[in-house]
Amino acid sequence: xxTATTDSTITTDRAVxxxxxTLLGGWRARHRADLASHLAHHGAPxxxxxxxxxxxxxxxxxxxxxxxxxxxxxxxxxxxxxxxLASAPGRRTVVVNxxxxxxxxxxxxxxxxxxxxxxxxxxxxAACAVGASRIxxxxxxxxxxxxxxxxxxxxxxxxxxxxxxxxxxxxxxxxYVAGEExxxxxxxxxxxxxxxxxxxxxxxxxxxxxxxxxxxxxTLAHLALVARYGPESxxxxxxxxxxxxxxxxxxxxxxxAGVYEVAMGRSLGDIxxxxxxxxxxxxxxxGGFGGSWVPAAALATPYAPGPLAAVGGVVGAGVLVVLARRxxxxxxxxxxxxxxxxxxxxxxxxxxxxxPAVADDLGQLWRGTVDGGVLARLEARLTAVDGRGxxxxxxxxxxxxxxxxxxxxxxxxxxxxxxxxxFARQPSVLPATVGAIKAGTT
Amino acid sequence: MIKVNPVAxxxxxxxxxxxxxxxxxxxxxxxxxxxGAVPPHLVELARRAAKDCPRRAFLLRQAxxxxxxxx
Amino acid sequence: MSxxxxxxxxxxxxxxxxxxxxxxxxxxxxxxxxxxxARWPGFSLQDLHRRxxxxxxxFLAGHILTSVVDTYVNIGxxxxxxxxxxxxxxVWVALGSIGIDLLLAVAVTSxxxxxxxxxxxxxxxxLAYLSWPAALSHAFGMGTDMRQGWVIVLSALCVAVVxxxxxxxxxxxxxxxxxxxxxxxxxxxxxxxxxxxxxx
Numbered sequence: 073x074x075t076a077t078t079d080s081t082i083t084t085d086r087a088v089x090x091x092x093x094t095l096l097g098g099w100r101a102r103h104r105a106d107l108a109s110h111l112a113h114h115g116a117p118x119x120x121x122x123x124x125x126x127x128x129x130x131x132x133x134x135x136x137x138x139x140x141x142x143x144x145x146x147x148x149x150x151x152x153x154x155x156x157l158a159s160a161p162g163r164r165t166v167v168v169n170x171x172x173x174x175x176x177x178x179x180x181x182x183x184x185x186x187x188x189x190x191x192x193x194x195x196x197x198a199a200c201a202v203g204a205s206r207i208x209x210x211x212x213x214x215x216x217x218x219x220x221x222x223x224x225x226x227x228x229x230x231x232x233x234x235x236x237x238x239x240x241x242x243x244x245x246x247x248y249v250a251g252e253e254x255x256x257x258x259x260x261x262x263x264x265x266x267x268x269x270x271x272x273x274x275x276x277x278x279x280x281x282x283x284x285x286x287x288x289x290x291t292l293a294h295l296a297l298v299a300r301y302g303p304e305s306x307x308x309x310x311x312x313x314x315x316x317x318x319x320x321x322x323x324x325x326x327x328x329a330g331v332y333e334v335a336m337g338r339s340l341g342d343i344x345x346x347x348x349x350x351x352x353x354x355x356x357x358x359g360g361f362g363g364s365w366v367p368a369a370a371l372a373t374p375y376a377p378g379p380l381a382a383v384g385g386v387v388g389a390g391v392l393v394v395l396a397r398r399x400x401x402x403x404x405x406x407x408x409x410x411x412x413x414x415x416x417x418x419x420x421x422x423x424x425x426x427x428p429a430v431a432d433d434l435g436q437l438w439r440g441t442v443d444g445g446v447l448a449r450l451e452a453r454l455t456a457v458d459g460r461g462x463x464x465x466x467x468x469x470x471x472x473x474x475x476x477x478x479x480x481x482x483x484x485x486x487x488x489x490x491x492x493x494x495f496a497r498q499p500s501v502l503p504a505t506v507g508a509i510k511a512g513t514t
Numbered sequence: 515m516i517k518v519n520p521v522a523x524x525x526x527x528x529x530x531x532x533x534x535x536x537x538x539x540x541x542x543x544x545x546x547x548x549x550g551a552v553p554p555h556l557v558e559l560a561r562r563a564a565k566d567c568p569r570r571a572f573l574l575r576q577a578x579x580x581x582x583x584x585x
Numbered sequence: 586m587s588x589x590x591x592x593x594x595x596x597x598x599x600x601x602x603x604x605x606x607x608x609x610x611x612x613x614x615x616x617x618x619x620x621x622x623a624r625w626p627g628f629s630l631q632d633l634h635r636r637x638x639x640x641x642x643x644f645l646a647g648h649i650l651t652s653v654v655d656t657y658v659n660i661g662x663x664x665x666x667x668x669x670x671x672x673x674x675x676v677w678v679a680l681g682s683i684g685i686d687l688l689l690a691v692a693v694t695s696x697x698x699x700x701x702x703x704x705x706x707x708x709x710x711x712l713a714y715l716s717w718p719a720a721l722s723h724a725f726g727m728g729t730d731m732r733q734g735w736v737i738v739l740s741a742l743c744v745a746v747v748x749x750x751x752x753x754x755x756x757x758x759x760x761x762x763x764x765x766x767x768x769x770x771x772x773x774x775x776x777x778x779x780x781x782x783x784x785x
Contacts, residue, residue: 268521269519269522271519419520419521420520420521420523421520421523421524421525421542421543421544422520422540425544426540429541453541456540456546460546461520462520462521526619527619527627528626528627528628531626531627531628532628562628563628566628569703570699
């Protein structure tokens with residue numbers, strides 16, 4: 073059963089048992105995002121009494137027991153970040169990453185608009201757990217809808233017992249790499265929103281002299297649920313190695329594109345078919361523009377980091393872009409590569425020069441105007457850019473392109489011998505900014 | 515071991531000139547460095563490369579400490 | 586004290602500085618433009634550039650010291666770095682002081698290169714080009730040897746080399762190869778709104 077908001081479709085996943093302790097259960101029940109509805113549905117968040125020093129380790133233990141991992145793309149155990157920051161010297165800051173630079177993703181926007189109080193609960197709980205005196209919510213400067221929702225929610229809680237730590241809302245530039253955690257921290261510290269080089273991630277990020285914890289909106293929302301309903305409730309869904317529910321944005325050749333809350337471990341095919349593909353599914357781009365393609369043959373795979381990786385997929389930002397039969401995977405890959413090249417922060421040579429070169433090769437492949445060595449040259453360039461930037465942006469492009477060459481082998485061979493498939497000129501199923509890229513511009 | 519700071523590097527290429535055994539340049543002039551420990555007979559050259567890099571992008575590390583042109 | 590030896594030393598060290606600074610500038614441009622090869626590697630030309638610049642500064646120091654110590658003309662210690670403080674050939678000495686000030690800035694920032702921001706170092710280093718008109722007009726204005734044929738030829742050669750190198754540097758630094766950011770295709774949203782930069 074689907075319910076739609078103005079621009080991002082929120083849908084229900086009927087297979088999730090017990091809606092109360094889910095991320096979107098409150099929205100589904102009441103279609104309201106205000107504080108009163110939130111409290112009526114979930115009750116008050118279990119914030120600590122001032123001076124309760126036993127509370128932070130208790131929360132950390134609960135988070136650890138739940139097995140919660142980051143929902144921003146890296147799938148890193150959340151308790152590790154909490155503990156790293158709790159042991160950092162000096163004053164601390166918690167940053168809520170609501171940037172969602174991935175064009176094909178809408179889950180963070182959905183959470184901020186439909187369950188902002190759950191996110192803020194999580195932020196306040198995390199801040200109390202690490203002893204932070206400041207919370208900053210970052211929303212892309214072009215995302216006014218989400219920003220308004222957050223500002224309203226912050227105002228509702230301001231001065232009450234629900235906001236022991238003050239919350240600020242900031243609007244960094246809405247570029248792809250600006251949501252990377254070191255880029256975000258750099259911008260908050262007065263620099264450009266460009267990722268920093270972090271040869272060893274053992275040290276926490278800092279804004280000025282304040283140690284900073286950056287968490288994705290969804291991760292914090294889950295944290296708020298774990299704190300309230302306990303780790304067992306979180307583990308009651310999903311699978312042992314990947315517990316809990318997760319938000320997935322399904323777009324592409326589907327009738328009901330939108331954000332779905334699914335239990336980890338549900339089959340990829342189930343999730344995709346829940347959004348009603350318009351035609352037989354050929355492949356799915358998992359994770360995001362820096363993720364990887366998975367062929368239709370692998371649709372029975374459980375949606376979880378381990379099993380997905382085994383078939384060449386990735387959970388990443390919870391994105392699934394569906395490609396149907398009568399479409400060209402090479403064309404879509406070329407569009408994504410050109411978009412990603414344009415989103416380079418411009419700091420590292422291999423990314424600045426390498427990504428446009430890769431996009432050029434893929435563009436040639438798309439058009440079918442190739443010289444003999446294009447596939448070999450593309451392979452060599454993908455190896456050359458992989459891992460040679462300060463951040464994982466070029467790595468993502470290499471992964472995505474390599475997976476395309478693997479999944480669309482037959483198409484790639486045909487394009488490479490100058491015979492592009494009949495569907496190379498079809499309109500794109502990708503989001504508008506990327507879908508508008510034409511073969512001639514690459 | 516050698517680490518290159520990709521943000522600082524602007525493809526001067528001195529590291530590749532001094533240490534062709536461990537550093538090759540990609541088609542855009544940026545260094546691709548061999549992983550692992552620097553062979554003892556090349557350590558002196560590696561130190562020189564770290565010192566000569568105009569952007570301090572070529573870094574020599576032993577365990578967790580950074581040995582740049584300070585040695 | 587006053588002595589013709591001091592006077593000859595001032596003129597000689599001045600000319601030597603001119604030649605050494607010319608060579609330094611040329612080497613600097615060659616390395617910056619990456620016009621190096623396997624036989625003339627960048628690291629060694631860069632090394633030479635640095636060493637010659639130190640030598641040039643040594644000769645400049647000699648040039649300044651001998652002129653100040655020589656009591657035949659009244660050039661005070663302050664006028665080394667303060668323009669227009671000299672009573673002898675005020676304007677021409679002042680131009681020399683300006684040249685020294687600029688080169689001092691370049692020397693200090695280069696000495697502290699990795700402790701300051703890369704952009705700052707670069708900006709000050711480009712000031713070295715500005716020191717040339719100051720130094721050259723100082724040389725012509727002070728006049729002593731400028732009537733001699735070989736000095737004129739030598740000076741003209743140095744000017745030609747520096748001017749050529751400067752233009753070459755300008756050409757390469759503004760070309761697409763150096764300006765990496767232009768390679769990133771700027772894309773516009775379908776509604777025509779350009780994408781914003783990453784800096785505030």
